Amino acid sequence: MTFSVSNASPEIVEKLATSPLENALSQLPDVKEIKSNSSYNRGNITLNFDKKVDMEIKKFEVAALIRQIYPKLDQQVGYPSMTFSSDPNLNRSPILIYSINAPFAAFEIKKVSEDIIKQGLTRLQEIEEINVYGAEELQITINYDIQRLYAYGINRNDIVSQINESFGLSYPGTVSNSSGQTLFLRYDRQLNDISQLEDLIIARKNNKDIRLREIATVAVEEAEARSYYRINGKNSVTLSVMAREGVNKAVLGTQIKNMVEDLGKIMPPGYDIRLEQDNTEYLAKELDKIYKRSGLSILILIFFIFLMNRNWRYLLTLFSGIVVNLAITSIFVYILGIDIHLYSLAGLTISFGLIVDNAIIMIDHLHKYKNRKVFVALLAASLTTVAALLMVFFLPEKDQQNLLDFSKVVAITLSVSLLVALLFTPAMYSLLFGDRVKAKRQLSFKNLRLRAKGFRAYERSLSFIGRKRGWLVVLMIFGFGIPVFMLPAKWEGQEWYNKTIGSTVYQETIRPISDKVLGGSLRMFVRGVYEKYGYREPEKTQLFVTARLPYGNTLEQMNIIMKEFEDYLSTIDGIDKYVTRVSSGQSAQITITFDEENEKGALPYQLKARLQNKSVDWSGVRWGIYGVGQGFSIGGSNESIPSYRVTMMGYNFDELERQAEVMAEKLLAHKRIQEVNTNEFMYGSSSKTEEFVLSLDPTNIVMNNTSRGEIVNTLLDLSKPSGPSTYLALGDKVFPVVIKEDESDSFSNYQLMEESLTAETGRIFKIKNIGELKFQTTVNTISKENRQYIRIVSFEYYGSNKFGQEYLDEVIEEMENQMPVGYTIEKSRYPGFGQGAKRQYSLLVLLIIVIFFLCGILFENLKQPFYIILIIPISFIGLFLIFSVFDFAFDQGGYAAFVMLGGLAVNAAIFVVNDLNNRSEGVYNRRIIKAIAGKAQPIMLTILSTCFGLIPFIMQGQNEVFWFSLAIGTIGGLIFSLVGIFICLPAFLWQKVKR
8 A cells, every 4th residue: 555645754654644544454354464664755554464365355445444544634645545465467577668769859759659659559459558658748837036926925826826716617606597497607718828828817916917927937848857767878768568467478579579560660750669678589588498498308208218128119109108198288287277388388398207207117017017006106106296296385475486387287297197107008008019018028048147147146235235224324324414514603501512512622623524524415515505506586687786865866966877877888898788767866777688698608797896896986876786687696606795684673763763773883883894774674775864954943033033934935935846736738638837936946055044035025034044954864764564663774794694693693682681671673584595495495304204104005004115215315415416516506496306306216116115015926035136126127217218308408507597406406316316226225125034
């Protein structure tokens, strides 16, 4: 909910609007949280409700409450407007942006663009919104001479009231005619020409009419710029196109480009239309990449399987199953309404290897045993993988966005592949192989002899390992790692801990060795990979330059600063474009994108350093220079100065401000902390507000024979107005009317204090004789949460992040001991990768429990499932090693690899255990050997086919966000799981023979 309060400071906004609205809205049921921000001239309130609440009903209730309370609010408060924060339209970006240039006034270019291009594009129903901006509307400007005005005894309000009374439509009343009919009177005083306004009589003096032209000049001109938008430093009108939700943006983008090209041919001479930004281009490239990966994945699988079997019937059986599987999957995807996008298409590509796995196992079992008893194992293996994928539903909503459809597609494909393997694959196998199905395999004497030798060697090895199972467990534990390296150096209040693990001897002498020896692959991964890399977005490399100035600076002042940076950027080769947005005199931003050759090279880093050096020339500006996207997420080294934020809360604003200053003094006592901001903006960086405050002395006001009201009115007449004074209809269009003094644009604080000012009454006075003008720091935003005031204290620590954290903890502990009751302090959590990581990785434990019970139910055994799930941590060792040894980038795809491994690694173990249970004859240990040997070939085929199916996802290198980490982590884990399948699992199943 947003609202405005005209000409008000944050304190006034909070008092007149925010607090009364919060008091009323807190009565609503089901409100979980209320947050508010009060800033200059505006404020906002955010209501968080329970997820199950009907938001349409709540919106109606909120609207009803506002209607009740609004009449009681101050007249300065504008009527609040409401939006849903979950509205997908709030954060959408245009798919295409055009710049339109011509040798004409900007408002004329805008009008032609709207009449031709915008009007033509509205025929496309898939377009949600078309905006044309970059030019201001026309306005009627009245510049008056303050001396003439006062000479006639007139002020600005007199001009406004006279204009409102003299022009426009009015309905004075009704009359009755001779027939008894009641007629409404309408008085039409429409303004048809600007000369009518100039001839308007404002007042009479000495029996003489004072017309507007005698005291002011009137002109129709383009309104003063309220913002600037430039592409590559060029002023132009910009046309942006927004697509409707759910449409094919790539197809729509092509249609729009073709239509704009046709419309450009009927534009007047001199108009140049250029495509400046095409967001569908990136989408088209990614789709093309997905299609290539899919084709390459299928080709690799065909080559691999044919190479292993050299039988076209076997190959045809497998890939006819893939075709049937994808066809049925498409039907389910359509029925369930799953959107087709980059992640869902990639889910299909990854599924190719998984589809083939089930068919390979079924064909192998049919070939050897002539039955379908392997279906129980297939069911268990598929359910474990589906269970792993469904863990995505337990993640926070913002983490589900990309993975949800990906997991749904893979789960559906895998479920369908189970039915295909049970029904279609046996039928196809029987059809293609015919009588060969019934024929028994025949091996030569030489092959039999080699197999016999291999089995005996394998049996002896397992017998030895089975007797030394304890050592195998120890080796597994040390290979995975014991997280002793995560133990803190000290534990407050626990002397036994501080005297042992926290002792100097352990920390300095023993710990460096014990951490390495006991930490295993887990320590290598956590210290060398997980702590080094973070969340990455699959977006273009962009460099942002943001500038903030204190309140009181003008738009033109900010524009001059940004133009200097634009001039510098125009000399840099390798930049695709730089887009400048000057929003106000307080904030501006330049967004820099790079061409393909330099996007992932050194230029983004080099340019960032150059711009940081250049920003030093403008010391009065608060700069923010940072990069996002693939170019800045490569590598992972973070050389930036550690920054910290502390949240302080309380119900008394003044006391909370005092406590924030106390906190700042404590922090500044450390020589590595140079500056502390006690009023950081909650959701971003914001400089402290500095403004001029005029304090009037009542005694001096009386002595100068004036009044506070007279002083305020005089200053308003001399200063620049903040907006239109009224509106007038001229012809068929309504124009804003801006009434201002001739020299108001240049009226300075020096003139205010040093020059004599003449009041409307003719009195002359000097402000410095009756008051004092102070330049001071004030609050620019007042933030509240659940009606508690919030102060964010931020600072940078010039040193190690570890020592900075330790010092901050000490200061927070001191503050907690001395702050009044009811006031709280805690470290703020920055959103991003790692937040909620404990919850995510704890879901892996839940996954293991689910797999244990699934296998226990299907095998009717509680011991065998325990051995099966031991394969999961073994596969994790492979994931740890492949990331840490080869120094690969780890991002959110790495977590998805953990989840995938949790479901895939146990599949081979399930097949072995199922085959063991189906064998009832012979010695138990011999049955284990036969089960392993019988499934060795299909296990190797399934694992290798899955790995080969993932190869296209690693061919783009580790610059590929999400997919590279997912693929390389899964491949490393699956390959290492072979150790668990062929060594650890049979060793645990092995029965010791008493001698």
